[in-house]
Amino acid sequence: MRLFFYLFILVVAVCYTYMAFSDLTFLTNRGRMGPGFFPRILGISMVVAMLLVILSDIKNKALFSGAQDNQYQDAAVLIGLSLTFGALLMVLGYVIAIPAYIGATLYYFNRGKHKTNAAITVAVPVVIHFLFGALLNASLPRGLWW
Numbered sequence: 001m002r003l004f005f006y007l008f009i010l011v012v013a014v015c016y017t018y019m020a021f022s023d024l025t026f027l028t029n030r031g032r033m034g035p036g037f038f039p040r041i042l043g044i045s046m047v048v049a050m051l052l053v054i055l056s057d058i059k060n061k062a063l064f065s066g067a068q069d070n071q072y073q074d075a076a077v078l079i080g081l082s083l084t085f086g087a088l089l090m091v092l093g094y095v096i097a098i099p100a101y102i103g104a105t106l107y108y109f110n111r112g113k114h115k116t117n118a119a120i121t122v123a124v125p126v127v128i129h130f131l132f133g134a135l136l137n138a139s140l141p142r143g144l145w146w
Contacts, residue, residue, distance in 0.1 A: 006054050009046075009050055010047065010050040010051070010054070016039070017047055020036055020043045021036070024036025081101060081108070085101035089141050090144075091143055092145070094141050094143075095125070097141075098124065098125045098128060128140070
């Protein structure tokens with residue numbers, strides 16, 4: 001099961017990297033970073049990371065081990081939360097969707113650490129806003145009512 005998961009993520013990473021290299025320009029006409037700059041770095045990093053994980057599991061002989069029952073439940077919860085986040089992001093925007101997603105995810109996976117979870121739930125959207133909204137002047141999803 002682990003092998004199929006790693007291969008799936010590797011295929012997704014390779015496809016993402018291919019799209020970053022083929023569809024997006026690396027630099028603008030003025031020599032500034034273009035829309036393909038960060039996706040290329042991210043894509044290459046994902047491919048390298050997955051290859052390192054696969055090689056590490058081959059070395060540790062853990063590549064063909066199965067998952068425990070609670071891992072399937074955790075994966076299903078994470079998929080459900082991520083799909084809900086995608087819907088909330090389009091409807092309510094990043095101001096509401098990101099803290100709701102991070103808070104719900106941390107509440108499920110990091111139980112008992114309420115102060116840490118609250119700090120992360122507040123800090124991540126603030127950092128995203130200032131990094132992308134203010135510093136990079138990127139448009140963030142505002143939702144239908146904003």
